[in-house]
Amino acid sequence: xxxxxxxxxxxxxxxxxxxxxxxxxxxxxxxxxxxxxxxxxxxxxxxxxxxxxxxxxxxxxxxxxxxxxxxxxxxxxxxxxxxxxxxxxxxxxxxxxxxxxxxxxxxxxxxxxxxxxxxxxxxxxxxxxxxxxxxxxxxxxxxxxxxxxxxxxxxxxxxxxxxxxxxxxxxxxxxxxxxxxxxxxxxxxxxxxxxxxxxxxxxxxxxxxxxxxxxxxxxxxxxxxxxxxxxxxxxxxxxxxxxxxxxxxxxxxxxxxxxxxxxxxxxxxxxxxxxxxxxxxxxxxxxxxxxxxxxxxxxxxxxxxxxxxxxxxxxxxxxxxxxxxxxxxxxxxxxxxxxxxxxxxxxxxxxxxxxxx
Amino acid sequence: xxxxxxxxxxxxxxxxxxxxxxxxxxxxxxxxxxxxxxxxxxxxxxxxxxxxxxxxxxxxxxxxxxxxxxxxxxxxxxxxxxxxxxxxxxxxxxxxxxxxxxxxxxxxxxxxxxxxxxxxxxxxxxxxxxxxxxxxxxxxxxxxxxxxxxxxxxxxxxxxxxxxxxxxxxxxxxxxxxxxxxxxxxxxxxxxxxxxxxxxxxxxxxxxxxxxxxxxxxxxxxxxxxxxxxxxxxxxxxxxxxxxxxxxxxxxxxxxxxxx
Numbered sequence: 001x002x003x004x005x006x007x008x009x010x011x012x013x014x015x016x017x018x019x020x021x022x023x024x025x026x027x028x029x030x031x032x033x034x035x036x037x038x039x040x041x042x043x044x045x046x047x048x049x050x051x052x053x054x055x056x057x058x059x060x061x062x063x064x065x066x067x068x069x070x071x072x073x074x075x076x077x078x079x080x081x082x083x084x085x086x087x088x089x090x091x092x093x094x095x096x097x098x099x100x101x102x103x104x105x106x107x108x109x110x111x112x113x114x115x116x117x118x119x120x121x122x123x124x125x126x127x128x129x130x131x132x133x134x135x136x137x138x139x140x141x142x143x144x145x146x147x148x149x150x151x152x153x154x155x156x157x158x159x160x161x162x163x164x165x166x167x168x169x170x171x172x173x174x175x176x177x178x179x180x181x182x183x184x185x186x187x188x189x190x191x192x193x194x195x196x197x198x199x200x201x202x203x204x205x206x207x208x209x210x211x212x213x214x215x216x217x218x219x220x221x222x223x224x225x226x227x228x229x230x231x232x233x234x235x236x237x238x239x240x241x242x243x244x245x246x247x248x249x250x251x252x253x254x255x256x257x258x259x260x261x262x263x264x265x266x267x268x269x270x271x272x273x274x275x276x277x278x279x280x281x282x283x284x285x286x287x288x289x290x291x292x293x294x295x296x297x298x299x300x301x302x303x304x305x306x307x308x309x310x311x312x313x314x315x316x317x318x319x320x321x322x323x324x325x326x327x328x329x330x331x332x333x334x335x336x337x338x339x340x341x342x343x344x345x346x347x348x349x350x351x352x353x354x355x356x357x
Numbered sequence: 358x359x360x361x362x363x364x365x366x367x368x369x370x371x372x373x374x375x376x377x378x379x380x381x382x383x384x385x386x387x388x389x390x391x392x393x394x395x396x397x398x399x400x401x402x403x404x405x406x407x408x409x410x411x412x413x414x415x416x417x418x419x420x421x422x423x424x425x426x427x428x429x430x431x432x433x434x435x436x437x438x439x440x441x442x443x444x445x446x447x448x449x450x451x452x453x454x455x456x457x458x459x460x461x462x463x464x465x466x467x468x469x470x471x472x473x474x475x476x477x478x479x480x481x482x483x484x485x486x487x488x489x490x491x492x493x494x495x496x497x498x499x500x501x502x503x504x505x506x507x508x509x510x511x512x513x514x515x516x517x518x519x520x521x522x523x524x525x526x527x528x529x530x531x532x533x534x535x536x537x538x539x540x541x542x543x544x545x546x547x548x549x550x551x552x553x554x555x556x557x558x559x560x561x562x563x564x565x566x567x568x569x570x571x572x573x574x575x576x577x578x579x580x581x582x583x584x585x586x587x588x589x590x591x592x593x594x595x596x597x598x599x600x601x602x603x604x605x606x607x608x609x610x611x612x613x614x615x616x617x
Contacts, residue, residue: 009505032541042421046613048616048617049617082602090525090578090582093582098578098579098582098583098584099578099579100578100579100580100581100582101578101579101580101581101582104580104581104582105581106580107583123611123612127615127616130617132615137494164389195526214558215508216504216505217505217560217563220559221557222557225555225557225558226555226558227553227555228515228553228555229552229553230552230554231552231554231558232549232558233508233509236526257552289466289512291512291513292523292529293511293522293552294548294550295523295550295551295552295553296549296550297550299524301523301524303512303521308524319524
């Protein structure tokens, strides 16, 4: 038996106007430990200023009305600003905001006033002027009567008997079989909604002899165009004519850098051309473009998670979460002196995936 | 007319005629000759004066013949553009050693910068100081400049040119308010960590486009106000969480308090 039951009505619902607060804790002698604590009940209701003072109530009323008025004003400001202010007008606030587009500023302020002060006015109204006496509302009993419960069990039992599930195993088993087959069409239909990626993740647009062209202008690049310390952002020639140019660009992006040939690691020399090397721009961690190149340290930095690759060590990872070096694109020059790919990437570019060989 | 006609057989007439012809030809030649590409070409004597300024201010680190030593790189072949950028922006002479030489007050005056640039340019060919037509944003295609900036520059300097962090204390500086000449020189010379973007990688017109783009975003008003440094989601998220959430909590506290 809880203390709540001791004071409230049990087994029935009811609303009780509060007002006659019970006394505090039963006082005992200091030495005596009380046998049990009495429910102190709810504290005495405190009346608000606006309940006892008519002038305060009037003031609160005016405040609420002012808030609603402000909201109306905000709506009007919004509408007027929308029609009257030209988009290229600007207003200057010296220190923090700087130069601001006046139209946006007025629309924002107007909508804020309109929406915020409807809500604020309603809350202020409820808090100062609507009745605030505490009420106690007791819960319903959750459990039904014994009769209702027995009735429910009887109905279920009757249903089971009438369907004959127990007596007719053929029906039961065929139903289970039909239900087991139902998900199959979903598997077959959904599997056919798009082609499987097949080799698309492992291959790129680069082939033997593809020219290196500048992104975004598409100009082919000669070996002598690059000075030591240069970087160029490269796409394969003809990528815009690919079937899905954006998909291809996402895989084929390449960085070309020229450094002193003595600085290159011996394993990257094969794919280089007099100090010019090409590496995939796609980070092997999450596929961000690795494009921050420090020409003195020869570090390539990925802006997303700070994976750092060392160009002088065949783009080995020297910091950060990436696990594999950036794949190198072997390059050479063609008869006219333009940089071309010697062959495509020997491994998949970008982040790891399940079937990556 | 008659006076002139009377003197046409004067002994000095031939001399006057020849002189007149020479002056007209010379004037026409001077007027029609295409202007020199280098406006700030070395004035004679600059090289010698520049060597003296170099010996006094730079040679302690870069060596008596600009050959470089220890951490100071060789300056042979870096070109006048590199000198004008490094000394003109006060990055050099280096104030103190650190991950990177920051922009600071210029130590040498304009003439001295020009002289040192002339001296370094005389050692070996390298990128020269651009003329004002080269780095002027006039005639630049802003939208193409944006495309080139986002492909080549934005990863370090931020999409709005506000700069960003590199490794180990190095950083890409903010480009707001930087003299277009220095933007141009930085592209051709590749100062410090920055790679070189020569005229074959970003052609001169594209460089003008990039400068025009930078000027445009610098002058554009902030559509909503409070750009928060234009550094993207980090500062915006911080303000949204710190200021926005505090305001919401304030509203919730006000909702929950009893009116007095």
